[in-house]
Amino acid sequence: MSMVNAFTNENLEQLGETERALIARREKVLGPAYRLFYERPLHLVRGEGIWLYDADGRRYLDAYNNVASVGHCHPRVVEAMASQSGILNSHTRYLHEGIVDYAERLTATFPAYLSQAMFTCTGSEANDLAYRIARHVTGGSGIVITSLAYHGLTNAVAEFSPSLGEAVNLGAHVRTVSAPDSYRIPPEEMQEKFGRDVRAAIADLKRHGIKPAMLIVDTIFSSDGIFAGPKGFLKPAVAAIREAGGLFIADEVQPGFGRTGEAMWGFQRHGVEPDMVTIGKPMANGYPMAGIVMKPEMIADFGPKARYFNTFGGNPVAAAAGSAVLEVILGENLQRNAADTGNHLMAGLRRLAETYPQLGDVRGSGLFVGVEIVSDADRKTPDAAMTTRIVNGLRERGVLISGSGPHANILKIRPPLIFSRDNADLLVESLRDTLAKA
DSSP states (O other), X not given: OOOTTBOOGGGGGGSOHHHHHHHHHHHHHHOSSXXXXXXXXXXXXXXXXXXXXXXXXXEEEESSOOSSTTOBTOHHHHHHHHHHHTTOOOOTTSOOHHHHHHHHXXXXXXXXXXXXXEEESSHHHHHHHHHHHHHHHHSOOEEEEETTOOXXXXXXHHTTOGGGOTTSOOOTTEEEEOOOOTTTSOHHHHHHHHHHHHHHHHHHHHHTTOOEEEEEEETTOTTTTOOOOSTTTTHHHHHHHHHTTOEEEEEOTTTTTTTTSXXXXXXXXXXXXXXXXXXXXXXXXXXXXXXXXXXXXXXXXXXXHHOOOOSSTTOXXXXXXXXXXXXXXXXXXXXXXXXXXXHHHHHHHHHHHHXXXXXXXXXXXXXXXXXXXXXXXXXTXXXXXXHHHHHHHHXXXXXXXXXXXXXXOEEEEOOOTTOOHHHHHHHHHHHHHHHHHO
């Protein structure tokens, strides 16, 4: 998948002297692997709530950053981190009440059968650990994923993250299936097709002597193009992996923590029961924290034998930040806000689509919205070039979003959960202006 909002050195002439100098310093010391957003990269110096500020003091509406899920620099989270940092920061091999308190608060947001947690620093580590546990529990190694999934960056997880690109090889034990496509496949067919595709992938693993270990999906298919429905369509696929002796892992790193509005966790919208749930990104509002919540039987044998330990995973400062995030989400009714504001936003985008047929489809749940950009509405032809113009045009108008999907033609809108109706209206009007001039 190409980045639809990536900076290249061809765009250097658009930048001022200060930014060109900073990019040169960055490339010299950080090397070529990193990427910058937008044709004209942002030089950010401050964040507050829903806004980001550049070095010249201009503010930008952040409609993309789900890491700071309760808003940039939320006072309660900042205070919790600073306070605990001034008292103690160690690790989970010492008794610490704050760590246990957080684990209890976190697991209480899940169905009762998911009652134990293990902590890491990143979602990549969480998915790496989930795979280790799945291999131990099932005795298998085979993995089924969607065709443009992103699950992380460790060596093991990169092998089942096809969105990293063709230069990063998939493992021989990995099989991909087409992601659901509610724009091009009738809803009544999508559930049956996805389940059938997973069964075929499992059969191919077995044909090659590979025992299945797990099916892992991001429950809103963030990298595949953002597909939220129809609700319940995951059930046949989950049944298929269970019949094959494998586990179902719900990757909630992006759709979790109330973002979909309808539920705290994306898998709940589909009425399925994962064996493990991986979480991260918004967990501590920017402090590195991630983990797994699982059925106790998943860890009963692995735990005593593997004795997993992560020096920084679940440390007291992380636990304090995570607890503060949960308090804000619940105390400020942010899940409800995600549902209400998300519906308002999608209604505005659909009205805009009546004027601009380039907006071929508007879909999502809560504050996770995808807009498919097409050159021909009847043929539903993906238009990556227009998507790039829109993303960069919005950036020039002070609104930040990104792109997604196998054809790089999906506008990916994923703002902090404090996004308001007024913020949504500003986004829609900015998009209207961008389309009018694109």
